[in-house]
């Protein structure tokens with residue numbers, strides 16, 4: 001396994017995860033539990049991390065480096081949450097863009 005992304009912002013980590021899974025790349029998010037313990041641990045220990053299988057890491061990094069798709073933001077039909085044009089799926093409820 002290889003770490004391809006980490007952030008204190010769990011939403012960003014989930015966004016990245018959605019991008020990778022849309023490309024058929026299996027992901028694993030680690031340290032989510034520690035994020036809720038912020039304050040007790042040094043900051044570096046509290047980041048949520050996105051891991052992929054080593055052989056998929058080069059492709060995953062390419063996907064994450066890809067510039068954001070141009071276009072208007074869209075609102076989720078299920079929960080109304082706005083998402084950027086580059087996302088095919090709502091980060092909040094998981095509904096696909098329609």
Ligand SMILES: [Zn+2]
Nearest residue numbers: 076079090093
């Ligand atoms: Zn939604």
